[in-house]
Amino acid sequence: MTSVTGKDTGAPPLTLAEAASFLGPFLFPSSGAAGVVLAVSGGPDSVALMRLAARLGATCPLVPVVVGTVDHQLRPRSAQEAEEVRAWAEDCGLPHRALGWDEPKPRTGLQEAAREARYRLLAGLARDIGASHVLTAHTLDDQAETVLMRLTRGTGVAGLGGMREVSERHGVILARPFLVVRKARLVATCQEEGWPYFEDPSNTDLQFERTRWRRIMPLLEAEGLTAERLAAVARRAQSAEDALMARAGQVMEAARLSTGPGLALDARTLAAEPDAILLRAIACAIVAVAGSQARRLRLERLERRVLGDLRGALARGVSLGFTLGGAVVRLRGDGRLVLSPEPPRRRGRASSINRVAAAPPHSLGKAPDDA
Numbered sequence: 545m546t547s548v549t550g551k552d553t554g555a556p557p558l559t560l561a562e563a564a565s566f567l568g569p570f571l572f573p574s575s576g577a578a579g580v581v582l583a584v585s586g587g588p589d590s591v592a593l594m595r596l597a598a599r600l601g602a603t604c605p606l607v608p609v610v611v612g613t614v615d616h617q618l619r620p621r622s623a624q625e626a627e628e629v630r631a632w633a634e635d636c637g638l639p640h641r642a643l644g645w646d647e648p649k650p651r652t653g654l655q656e657a658a659r660e661a662r663y664r665l666l667a668g669l670a671r672d673i674g675a676s677h678v679l680t681a682h683t684l685d686d687q688a689e690t691v692l693m694r695l696t697r698g699t700g701v702a703g704l705g706g707m708r709e710v711s712e713r714h715g716v717i718l719a720r721p722f723l724v725v726r727k728a729r730l731v732a733t734c735q736e737e738g739w740p741y742f743e744d745p746s747n748t749d750l751q752f753e754r755t756r757w758r759r760i761m762p763l764l765e766a767e768g769l770t771a772e773r774l775a776a777v778a779r780r781a782q783s784a785e786d787a788l789m790a791r792a793g794q795v796m797e798a799a800r801l802s803t804g805p806g807l808a809l810d811a812r813t814l815a816a817e818p819d820a821i822l823l824r825a826i827a828c829a830i831v832a833v834a835g836s837q838a839r840r841l842r843l844e845r846l847e848r849r850v851l852g853d854l855r856g857a858l859a860r861g862v863s864l865g866f867t868l869g870g871a872v873v874r875l876r877g878d879g880r881l882v883l884s885p886e887p888p889r890r891r892g893r894a895s896s897i898n899r900v901a902a903a904p905p906h907s908l909g910k911a912p913d914d915a
Contacts, residue, residue: 554728554732555726555728555729555731555732556729556732557729557732557733557735557736557737558592558596558725558729558730558733560596560599560600560603563596563599563600564600566721566722566724566725567593567596567597567600567679567721568600569721570677570679570719570721571597571600571601571606571607571609572604572605572606572607573605573606573607575607577607577675577676577677577717578607578608578674578675578676578677579607579608579609579610579670579673579674579675579676579677580607580608580609580610580675580676580677580678580679581609581610581611581612581666581669581670581673581675581677581678581679582594582597582609582610582611582612582638582679583612583613583614583662583666583678583679583680583681584611584612584613584629584632584633584681585613585614585629585742586613586625586626586628586629586632586741586742587681587741587742587743588727588730588731588734588741589681589682589683589722589727589730589731590680590681591632591734591739591740591741592681592722592730592731592733592734592739593679593680593681593721593722593730594611594632594633594636594638595632595636595733595734595737595739596733597609597636597638598636598637598638601637601638602637608673608674608675609638609639610638610639610640610641610669610673610675611629611630611633611636611638611639611640611641612640612641612643612665612666612669612678613626613629613630613640613641613642613643614643614644614645614661614662614665614666615642615643615644615645616645616658616661616662617644617645617646618649618654618658623642625742626642627642628742629642630642632739632740641669643665643666643668643669645658645661645662645665647661655752663678663713663714663718664714666678667713667714667715667716667718668714670716671715671716675716676716676717677716677717677718677719678713678716678717678718678719679719679720679721680718680719680720681720681722681730682707682720682722682723683722683723683725683726683727683730684722684723684724684725684726684727684771684772684775685726685727685758685761685771686707686723686727687706687707687723687771687774687775687778688761688770688771688774688775689754689757689758689761690706690707690778691704691706691774691775691777691778692757692764692774693753693754693757694706698843698844699843700843701781701784701785701788701820702781702785703781703843704777704778704781705778705779705781705782705785706775706778706781706782707720707723707778708720708782709721709723723775724775726771788820788821788824789824789828791817791821791824792821792824792825792827792828793825793828795813795814795817795821795825796809796814796825796828796829798813799811799813799814799825799881801880806833806882806883806884806885807829807832807833807882807883807884808880808881808882808883809829809880809881809882809883810879810880810881811854811858811875811879811880811881812858812879814826814881815854815855815858819847819851822850822851822855823846823847823850823851826846826850826854826873827841827846827869829871829883830868830869830870830871830873830883831869832883833871833883833884833885834869834870834871834885834886835870835885837870837885837886837888838869838870838871839869839870840869841868841869845868846868846869849866849868849873853866854873854875854881857875858875858879861877861879862877863875863876863877867886870885870886871883871884871885871886872884872885872886872887
């Protein structure tokens, strides 16, 4: 990547008051955060995140802030770029840590694996220094592109929700304070202040899906499908998903028969609910018993197993067994549904990038919670 100052975007830069409104809920002592790691790759979005945080710190107290840069070691100059970010952080008066992704790189799913590694390394840094939060610079444009990409995969309501402003990942709080801000405004902020940043060549490489959507977005906006409207769809989908998950949790508790090595549920209580609730209740039960071995649940497979196989077996009064998402699911003829952890797979069979934290599952058509 090359360090640039960019060309005029025509968008207004962020004011310091706006920056305080976006970043203050995570950086000010009143936020309750124990400390914050700023994820800074060197692009204009993350540079604006870092520089604005430092600007705020010059005017008022902040919680402890550390800049973290992940070197994925995928380009010859990646280590040099991390050093340049270190120099920029030092110019801001902020401590910096470079984090290397030293593991063997997969032959397929490289972008997904790189994203997972980035979040894992940043969360590890946060835990090491006693920070409670990791802040990224995802923008409204990133949110819109995420929703569009998930639509192409036939996503469900959870997937339409895109990225959450605040979520939990790898034991820390992941926050995206710029999720309602257009990228052009962050670029304009860097330009206005003369802050250098990197232009990532992958942003123009059409082999990447996100880049192709970025090319298409102007055509969609001309038809009224703006990034703002896609982000509004995401907010409404998040609200709907929260309501569905709340009901699913209530139903799962009502259906609970016993706990122990596994989890026993009254399948008939679950099956009395609409499909959307049944799917979520089973997904939550799988994550609960699979724990750290939980693997991502694909919507199509979850629907086939739960709405097809499970409902069908229950209607016929027959037993059924299958594995899903790291759990063994067994339906007895009397309607008792027992879930237990799947026995460990032999080394090499399960890819680490297909595992998820024991948190709300990625089951209902939702990709990992990032861009």
